[in-house]
Amino acid sequence: MALERPKGKQLVADVFACQRQRVMFDRKSIAAAAERISPYVRHTPVLQCALGSDSPVTLKLELLQYAGSFKPRGAFNRMLTTPLPAAGVIAASGGNHGAAVACAARVLGVVAEIFVPAATPQAKLARIASYGARVVRGGETYAEALVASRVRQAETGALEIHAYDHEDVLAGQGTVGREFEQDAPGLTHILVATGGGGLIGGIAAWYAGSAEIVSVEPELCPTLHDALKAGQPVAAPVGGIAADSLGARQAGSLMFPIAQRFVSQAILVTDDAVRAAQRRLWDDFRLIAEPGGAVAAAALLSGRFVPPPNARVGVVVCGANADPATIAA
Amino acid sequence: MALERPKGKQLVADVFACQRQRVMFDRKSIAAAAERISPYVRHTPVLQCALGSDSPVTLKLELLQYAGSFKPRGAFNRMLTTPLPAAGVIAASGGNHGAAVACAARVLGVVAEIFVPAATPQAKLARIASYGARVVRGGETYAEALVASRVRQAETGALEIHAYDHEDVLAGQGTVGREFEQDAPGLTHILVATGGGGLIGGIAAWYAGSAEIVSVEPELCPTLHDALKAGQPVAAPVGGIAADSLGARQAGSLMFPIAQRFVSQAILVTDDAVRAAQRRLWDDFRLIAEPGGAVAAAALLSGRFVPPPNARVGVVVCGANADPATIAA
Numbered sequence: 001m002a003l004e005r006p007k008g009k010q011l012v013a014d015v016f017a018c019q020r021q022r023v024m025f026d027r028k029s030i031a032a033a034a035e036r037i038s039p040y041v042r043h044t045p046v047l048q049c050a051l052g053s054d055s056p057v058t059l060k061l062e063l064l065q066y067a068g069s070f071k072p073r074g075a076f077n078r079m080l081t082t083p084l085p086a087a088g089v090i091a092a093s094g095g096n097h098g099a100a101v102a103c104a105a106r107v108l109g110v111v112a113e114i115f116v117p118a119a120t121p122q123a124k125l126a127r128i129a130s131y132g133a134r135v136v137r138g139g140e141t142y143a144e145a146l147v148a149s150r151v152r153q154a155e156t157g158a159l160e161i162h163a164y165d166h167e168d169v170l171a172g173q174g175t176v177g178r179e180f181e182q183d184a185p186g187l188t189h190i191l192v193a194t195g196g197g198g199l200i201g202g203i204a205a206w207y208a209g210s211a212e213i214v215s216v217e218p219e220l221c222p223t224l225h226d227a228l229k230a231g232q233p234v235a236a237p238v239g240g241i242a243a244d245s246l247g248a249r250q251a252g253s254l255m256f257p258i259a260q261r262f263v264s265q266a267i268l269v270t271d272d273a274v275r276a277a278q279r280r281l282w283d284d285f286r287l288i289a290e291p292g293g294a295v296a297a298a299a300l301l302s303g304r305f306v307p308p309p310n311a312r313v314g315v316v317v318c319g320a321n322a323d324p325a326t327i328a329a
Numbered sequence: 330m331a332l333e334r335p336k337g338k339q340l341v342a343d344v345f346a347c348q349r350q351r352v353m354f355d356r357k358s359i360a361a362a363a364e365r366i367s368p369y370v371r372h373t374p375v376l377q378c379a380l381g382s383d384s385p386v387t388l389k390l391e392l393l394q395y396a397g398s399f400k401p402r403g404a405f406n407r408m409l410t411t412p413l414p415a416a417g418v419i420a421a422s423g424g425n426h427g428a429a430v431a432c433a434a435r436v437l438g439v440v441a442e443i444f445v446p447a448a449t450p451q452a453k454l455a456r457i458a459s460y461g462a463r464v465v466r467g468g469e470t471y472a473e474a475l476v477a478s479r480v481r482q483a484e485t486g487a488l489e490i491h492a493y494d495h496e497d498v499l500a501g502q503g504t505v506g507r508e509f510e511q512d513a514p515g516l517t518h519i520l521v522a523t524g525g526g527g528l529i530g531g532i533a534a535w536y537a538g539s540a541e542i543v544s545v546e547p548e549l550c551p552t553l554h555d556a557l558k559a560g561q562p563v564a565a566p567v568g569g570i571a572a573d574s575l576g577a578r579q580a581g582s583l584m585f586p587i588a589q590r591f592v593s594q595a596i597l598v599t600d601d602a603v604r605a606a607q608r609r610l611w612d613d614f615r616l617i618a619e620p621g622g623a624v625a626a627a628a629l630l631s632g633r634f635v636p637p638p639n640a641r642v643g644v645v646v647c648g649a650n651a652d653p654a655t656i657a658a
Contacts, residue, residue, distance in 0.1 A: 045374030047393060064376060068615050286397050286617055286649035288657075320615035324653030328617075 030174035063320035071100030077172030095124025102133030115149035164198030165252035174202025196248030201255025204262035245292030273302035293319030359503035392649035400429030406501030424453025431462030444478035493527030494581035503531025525577030530584025574621030602631035622648030
C-alpha cells in the first residue's frame with residue numbers, strides 16, 4: 001500500500017505534466033497559428049447589423065471561408081506544424097472538417113482519406129470529393145467513423161487530423177476569435193455553435209475572459225451543455241438537423257477545461273429555431289448558412305439568449321455547406 | 330439669322346446652367362449621402378481573395394445589403410432629401426430598385442407602387458411584395474414599365490423615385506465607392522456592372538480618376554458600351570440572363586458625362602461567363618449572386634479583363650436576388 005501511494009501520486013503528476021505539455025493553445029499559440037495559416041485561409045469579414053435584438057450585433061461571416069466553414073484554419077495549422085508522411089493524412093468528420101482536410105491536403109500536396117458517418121449530406125460528400133480526397137463511409141455516427149479511421153490509420157501510417165481534440169487544431173480555430181476581436185473590438189458576448197468544441201474552445205482561449213463566450217447547441221446535440229453539467233465530457237445524444245456538423249457526441253478533452261473557465265452559458269435551441277434562423281439569414285442577408293452555421297444566430301433570434309442592456313453581441317456564422325433548396329423556397 | 334445666334338447661344342447656356350444645377354453628385358454630395366443614409370443601410374464588408382487572377386482581388390460584398398442589392402442606398406438618399414407626399418412613392422424597376430424603394434417606403438412610413446416589366450423574376454416580385462408595396466406589371470421592358478409608372482404618377486401625385494437618372498440616387502449609389510475606398514484603400518481598378526449606370530456613375534464620381542473604373546455588361550445588354558461608342562446615350566439591345574437588373578436600354582443622362590470622363594473601359598461578357606461566375610461565387614465563396622451581381626466578377630474570371638502587373642483590383646458584387654436553385658446544383 002505504502003508503495004502504491006507514491007506511484008499513484010506520480011501517475012497524477014505525469015498526467016498533469018502531460019496535460020501541461022499538451023494543452024498549448026492560448027493567445028500566443030493562436031497568434032502564431034494566425035501567422036502560419038494566413039497564406040492559406042481567408043480573413044473573413046464582419047457585418048454590423050440588427051438581428052432579433054435592440055442591441056447592435058456583429059456577425060463574423062466565417063461561412064465565407066475556404067471549403068465553406070471555419071475548419072480549414074485548424075486543418076492547415078495542424079498540417080503546417082507536423083511533417084506530413086508519404087501516406088498523407090486521414091480524418092473522421094461529419095463533413096466540414098473532412099472538406100477542410102481534403103482542401104489543405106490538396107494545397108500542401110499530400111493525399112487524404114476522409115471517414116464520414118451516414119448523416120453526412122450529399123453537398124459535403126461532393127465537396128470533399130471535389131478536392132480529390134478518398135471518401136469512406138465509416139459507420140452511423142461520427143464516433144464510429146472516428147474508430148474506423150483509426151483502424152485504417154494503423155494500416156497506412158497516415159497522419160490523423162483530429163476534428164477538434166488537438167492543440168494545433170484548437171489554436172487554428174482560435175484565429176477566428178483573434179480576427180473577430182481585431183475587426184470588432186469591444187464585443188461583450190460572443191455566441192458560438194458547439195460541436196466537439198474546437199471552434200468555441202479556440203475562441204474562448206483567445207478572449208480568455210475579456211468577453212463572455214456563449215455556447216449554443218441544438219437540444220438534440222447537447223454535448224457541451226451536458227459536459228458542463230456533469231463536470232466532465234460525457235456521451236451526449238446526437239440527433240436532429242445539425243447532427244452532421246455538431247454531432248460529436250462528446251466534448252473534446254482539451255477544450256473542456258477552457259470551457260469550464262471561460263464559457264459563461266451553454267444555451268440549447270430547437271431545430272425549428274435553427275431552421276428559422278437559416279431562413280432569416282437568407283431573407284435578410286442573402287446568406288446560405290447550414291444548420292450548424294445558423295445555430296448561434298438562432299439563440300438570439302429565438303430569444304433563448306437575451307443580451308443584457310448595453311451588450312455588444314458577436315455571432316459567429318460558421319458554416320455554409322448546405323443545399324440552398326433546403327433554405328430558400 | 331443674326332437674331333438666331335444669340336438665342337441659340339442662350340439656349341446652350343441655359344442647358345449647361347441646368348446641367349450644372351442638376352448634376353450635383355460628386356465626392357461632397359456622396360459624403361453627405363453616406364451620413365444621411367447611414368442609419369438605414371448596411372456598411373457592407375469587403376473580402377480579399379484570389380479570383381481568376383494572380384493579383385489579389387478585393388470583393389465588395391454589396392449583395393449583403395438590405396433588400397439584396399445596392400439599390401437601397403440611392404432609394405433612401407432620394408427619399409430622405411425630398412418631402413414625401415401623402416400619395417407616397419412610385420417607381421419603375423426590373424426588381425431590385427423596386428424592392429429597395431418598397432423597403433425604404435416601409436421604413437419611412439409611406440406607401441409605394443412599383444411598376445415592373447415581364448422579365449422581373451418571381452424572387453424579386455416576392456421581395457417587393459414582402460415590404461407591403463403594390464406591384465404592377467407595366468409592360469414588356471423596363472422602359473415600358475417606366476412609361477406606365479409615369480402615367481400612373483400623373484394620376485396619384487406620388488413622388489417618382491427614378492432607378493438611376495437622379496442626382497440623389499447617384500449620390501446614394503456612390504456611397505458604395507466611398508466605403509470601398511475606406512475599407513480597401515489603394516485599389517487601382519474597380520470592376521462594376523452597368524445597367525442604367527447609377528452604381529457605376531456614383532462610384533466613378535467618388536473615385537474621380539483616382540482608380541480606373543471598368544464597366545462590365547452582358548453582351549446582350551451593352552448599354553454603356555454602346556453609349557460610349559456613340560458619344561451619347563443611345564437605345565441598346567436588352568436581353569439575356571441579366572436583363573431584369575441590367576436591362577435599362579439607355580444609359581442615364583446624368584451619369585453619362587461622368588462615364589465619359591472616368592470610365593476607362595466598357596467590357597462585355599457572355600451570358601455563359603456570367604453563369605460560370607455565379608457558379609464560382611457559390612462554389613468558392615458560398616455566395617449567391619444574381620446574374621447582374623456576378624457580371625463584374627465574370628469579366629475577371631473569363632479573362633475579358635486582364636489586370637495589368639501590380640494592379641489591385643476591386644470587384645463590386647452588387648446583387649443577390651436570385652433563386653439559388655438556378656445556381657447551386
